[in-house]
Amino acid sequence: xxxxxxxxxxxxxxxxxxxxxxxxxxxxxxxxxxxxxxxxxxxxxxxxxxxxxxxxxxxxxxxxxxxxxxxxxxxxxxxxxxxxxxxxxxxxxxxxxxxxxxxxxxxxxxxxxxxxxxxxxxxxxxxxxxxxxxxxxxxxxxxxxxxxxxxxxxxxxxxxxxxxxxxxxxxxxxxxxxxxxxxxxxxxxxxxxxxxxxxxxxxxxxxxxxxxxxxxxxxxxxxxxxxxxxxxxxxx
Numbered sequence: 631x632x633x634x635x636x637x638x639x640x641x642x643x644x645x646x647x648x649x650x651x652x653x654x655x656x657x658x659x660x661x662x663x664x665x666x667x668x669x670x671x672x673x674x675x676x677x678x679x680x681x682x683x684x685x686x687x688x689x690x691x692x693x694x695x696x697x698x699x700x701x702x703x704x705x706x707x708x709x710x711x712x713x714x715x716x717x718x719x720x721x722x723x724x725x726x727x728x729x730x731x732x733x734x735x736x737x738x739x740x741x742x743x744x745x746x747x748x749x750x751x752x753x754x755x756x757x758x759x760x761x762x763x764x765x766x767x768x769x770x771x772x773x774x775x776x777x778x779x780x781x782x783x784x785x786x787x788x789x790x791x792x793x794x795x796x797x798x799x800x801x802x803x804x805x806x807x808x809x810x811x812x813x814x815x816x817x818x819x820x821x822x823x824x825x826x827x828x829x830x831x832x833x834x835x836x837x838x839x840x841x842x843x844x845x846x847x848x849x850x851x852x853x854x855x856x857x858x859x860x861x862x863x864x865x866x
Contacts, residue, residue: 721765
């Protein structure tokens, strides 16, 4: 399988603290890959570095191009989108306006309208609330909106940071069901998620990150069966 994303020797330091200490990972075209680990392991920092939001050492190759020094908006234009931890919706804008913000790189109005229809079909609840301001939505609805907004940029690679955080179990299942649909339709996904069982259950492969390093990498099935992973992350 061709690698859509290749990260090598990635390092990120905050004021003398080495948050990410030289990691390698790759995501194949069409794959869904989970990056799991405890709080503070460096998972979110890794995603932000890949997206051009943090200065970093090492190399990031995306679609065969060295994008290590590109800015975030340049990566969005190339088909890489991040759904951030905490959702980051524009609270005073409506659902519809938030989604249109996600399509700011696209000038073809007919295509944008088609993408809006597609997003509303993926998230019918957003269609029901399209004129509602995003700040008045529930946490789960805001997560749907954050994912929908990212999809409006027509990503080839979608980075998801903690999509289940703070959500009720029923809403988590709805979110992950939609993420699986997105993956099955050809969008490559790199998923950061504290719920290791849920993340690995939805993914092809996984990486386990600890203290800024990747200490395990395997198929999702093998990681679910790994005694070390089961004890540390699955509560077994």
